[in-house]
Amino acid sequence: MKTKEIYDYLERLSNLLRNEERREGMDYGLQPVQLEALYYLSICNRYSDTPMGVVDYLGQTKGTVSQSLKLLEQKGYISKHANKQDKRSIHLKVTSSGKKLIKTLIPPPLITKACNNLNEEEQNQIEIALKQLLQTIQFSNGMKSFGVCQTCRYNLTKKDCSFFCELTEEPLSMSETQCICREHETIIS
Numbered sequence: 203m204k205t206k207e208i209y210d211y212l213e214r215l216s217n218l219l220r221n222e223e224r225r226e227g228m229d230y231g232l233q234p235v236q237l238e239a240l241y242y243l244s245i246c247n248r249y250s251d252t253p254m255g256v257v258d259y260l261g262q263t264k265g266t267v268s269q270s271l272k273l274l275e276q277k278g279y280i281s282k283h284a285n286k287q288d289k290r291s292i293h294l295k296v297t298s299s300g301k302k303l304i305k306t307l308i309p310p311p312l313i314t315k316a317c318n319n320l321n322e323e324e325q326n327q328i329e330i331a332l333k334q335l336l337q338t339i340q341f342s343n344g345m346k347s348f349g350v351c352q353t354c355r356y357n358l359t360k361k362d363c364s365f366f367c368e369l370t371e372e373p374l375s376m377s378e379t380q381c382i383c384r385e386h387e388t389i390i391s
């Protein structure tokens with residue numbers, strides 16, 4: 203078993219990333235958790251851009267997430283929109299200045315510099331291994347997968363190549379199918 207070795211590498215990597223996020227976010231008055239919430243909202247779909255979506259994705263308490271979202275809104279990085287069907291439900295959209303900030307800070311220079319020193323094959327191998335590890339952690343612990351439509355059992359690709367979600371019974375645009383989703387369920391082969 204390599205549990206300890208895998209843990210040690212993950213722990214070191216997450217420390218490096220967290221420190222980098224802390225340093226980078228400081229210039230903008232943002233903590234790592236606030237940056238992570240903003241990044242999540244920039245890559246998730248319309249079924250997932252809610253405060254509960256952020257809670258589930260980050261695994262933080264509702265109180266912490268609520269404070270983070272409040273700050274992001276005050277700084278003009280996100281805006282709140284009422285759900286047209288259910289006025290009690292709120293969607294959080296990343297504003298243009300939020301998108302600009304994400305583009306500046308993510309991926310952090312730490313990762314970009316490292317990838318510049320890895321060839322394509324090495325990068326592919328790392329991506330596959332990390333994906334497998336993430337999926338195994340999620341599956342083994344009964345966590346939400348937060349995947350994209352392509353790997354979801356509810357995704358239906360129609361004959362005309364358009365996409366449809368069989369869970370929400372709504373059509374999906376091509377760009378939406380590339381966003382991560384809170385309702386995603388991995389196809390079991």
Ligand code: SF4
Nearest residue numbers: 351354356357367383
């Ligand atoms: S197909 Fe799956 S991932 Fe895509 S929107 Fe529907 S539930 Fe979410």
